[in-house]
Amino acid sequence: MRVLIVEDEMDIAQPLARLLQAEGWSIVVAGTAAEALEKLGQIRFDAVLLDLGLPDQSGFVVCRTVREMGDAAILVLTARSDEDSVVRALEEGADDYVIKPFRARELASRLRAIQRRRAGKRNYRFGTLRIDADAAQVFENEVPLPLTAQEYRLLLLFASNPGCVLERGVLLQALWDCGGNFVNDNTLTVTVKRLREKLGHEGARIKTVRGIGYRWEERM
Numbered sequence: 001m002r003v004l005i006v007e008d009e010m011d012i013a014q015p016l017a018r019l020l021q022a023e024g025w026s027i028v029v030a031g032t033a034a035e036a037l038e039k040l041g042q043i044r045f046d047a048v049l050l051d052l053g054l055p056d057q058s059g060f061v062v063c064r065t066v067r068e069m070g071d072a073a074i075l076v077l078t079a080r081s082d083e084d085s086v087v088r089a090l091e092e093g094a095d096d097y098v099i100k101p102f103r104a105r106e107l108a109s110r111l112r113a114i115q116r117r118r119a120g121k122r123n124y125r126f127g128t129l130r131i132d133a134d135a136a137q138v139f140e141n142e143v144p145l146p147l148t149a150q151e152y153r154l155l156l157l158f159a160s161n162p163g164c165v166l167e168r169g170v171l172l173q174a175l176w177d178c179g180g181n182f183v184n185d186n187t188l189t190v191t192v193k194r195l196r197e198k199l200g201h202e203g204a205r206i207k208t209v210r211g212i213g214y215r216w217e218e219r220m
């Protein structure tokens with residue numbers, strides 16, 4: 001599990017980083033919002049531990065960006081015990097929060113609990129697109145998208161393999177296997193085209209890899 005710690009107080013960040021490293025997790029520390037945004041652009045994190053009081057910008061900015069970029073777990077570390085900042089963080093997409101001072105071991109176990117909850121849920125988020133694989137529903141800006149079964153299966157394949165080139169043969173096989181109908185190469189091309197159109201601007205994530213297949217871009 002890759003974890004980003006966003007915290008300007010190094011006497012909090014460093015012991016926490018050491019403890020989480022001892023748990024076998026890979027840790028990156030950012031001391032400002034700007035640094036956090038830079039790291040988020042470079043590395044895909046599974047979880048973000050986020051201090052709301054940062055020296056350059058509010059932690060809410062980071063929270064929103066993490067949510068827009070994907071489905072990393074967000075655990076807010078806040079010195080402010082006032083209800084407003086906690087409520088706002090949860091509204092901005094945070095999963096949980098701990099009030100400082102906290103015990104690092106408790107924080108580690110909360111983080112594990114979030115991971116377990118998330119692992120049981122097959123949900124994908126790319127920009128304004130949300131795929132709820134448990135309910136087999138897709139939302140663009142929280143508006144349900146009417147996809148055919150084939151378009152949905154194709155999207156799910158892309159979403160679960162971000163950044164990977166999926167060969168046409170693999171896609172054909174997957175669509176054919178699930179649908180029970182024969183899918184030819186031309187049908188695949190047409191299905192991809194229709195899916196792109198229905199996804200609107202998020203459809204630009206489907207890149208054609210000439211002569212091979214398609215790739216789903218996690219970051220645009």
Ligand code: CA
Nearest residue numbers: 008051053054
């Ligand atoms: Ca702080």
